[in-house]
Amino acid sequence: MHTGERQRPGRAAPRWAIALAASFLACLCAGGAAAKSGKGDYVGSWSLSGALGYAVPNTDEYGEAPAWRLAAGYSPVPQFELALEAGRFVTGVSQPEANGIPSHTIASGSLDVRPVCLTAIYHRPLSGLPTTLNLLAGVGYYFVDYSMDEAARSAFAAGGAPGLPDQVVDDAWGFHVGAGLEYALSAMVSLAAEGRYLFVSPQARGTAALGSPIDGSLDLNTWVFTGGVKVAF
Secondary structure, three states: OOOOEEEEOOOOOOHHHHHHHHHHHHHHHHOOOOOOOHHHHOOEEEEEEEEEEEEEEEEEOOOOOOOOOOOEEEEEEEEEEEEEEEEEEEEEOOOEEOOOEOOOOOOEEEEEEEEEEEEEEEEEEOOOOOOEEEEEEEEEEEEOOOOHHHHHHHHHHHOOOOOOOOEEEEEEEEEEEEEEEEEEEOOOOEEEEEEEEEEEEEEEHHHHHHEEEEEEEEOOEEEEEEEEEEEOO
């Protein structure tokens, strides 16, 4: 099946991500050593965190979108944390068109992606700073809702075939890796900035605009950049 997906190698990070990283590094340089260095100093501690950011899919047919994530974490041993996370981003789908009708993969519309993940995080304190370098990896289940836009839906209806449109996108398992920095404001409160890459390929099914069956997966691999707050207790 022809998908028309075009990879974006070496795509530059959004300007907001560069500004966020610069601001965060400035905070690190200005920070003293009075506070403990992040969540990695605690044994048997719980945490709650929230983050906002931006999702940048790896192929041109999916649009960039705001993203959020909430997490509850537990540290069974020093510098190691397990986190249960839930998040969301809604990416627009834009397909190349033939004679005004989308003709491959799924038609134009939107994908509502809601991952629920288990993430393992290694916190490495940085010498002389109330800061940790965080390395992370995890696995999750991605709930995906696909909504076709009205123009594409009308094009299917104009064809007169009963039961169309019938395109659906299934939920899928995926995994992710990433890294970030955590700056301790106090023994309990930290600021965190992070980038992670999601590997997820949900299955698409149904009938394409020209009548051929859709039977393949979508390349929904995505960069997600976030910043937020963590509270340990």
